[in-house]
Amino acid sequence: MSEAPIRPRIPCPHCGQNLRIRKSQGLTPVYREAVFECRNEDCGWRGKASIEITHTIAPSDIPNPSVSLPFVPRLRKLVMSQPSTASA
Numbered sequence: 001m002s003e004a005p006i007r008p009r010i011p012c013p014h015c016g017q018n019l020r021i022r023k024s025q026g027l028t029p030v031y032r033e034a035v036f037e038c039r040n041e042d043c044g045w046r047g048k049a050s051i052e053i054t055h056t057i058a059p060s061d062i063p064n065p066s067v068s069l070p071f072v073p074r075l076r077k078l079v080m081s082q083p084s085t086a087s088a
């Protein structure tokens with residue numbers, strides 16, 4: 001299992017070029033707002049987006065007590081089906 005980090009690319013909603021993050025501000029540990037700017041000089045779009053962390057895929061070893069994120073549904077099913085019902 002190799003999980004090569006992917007550099008996320010967010011395309012401009014108008015021209016499709018990559019956006020550049022001008023600034024981002026964390027409002028809560030799981031919610032952040034960012035100002036994006038289109039890299040295409042002919043376009044010039046600028047806008048705001050919000051990034052919300054919604055689920056846990058792998059739990060933290062040093063969890064923040066004020067953060068509680070549900071597991072992604074697929075994993076929750078896996079975790080809940082694990083405990084004792086190994087009948088084989």
Ligand SMILES: [Zn+2]
Nearest residue numbers: 012015038043
């Ligand atoms: Zn654009």
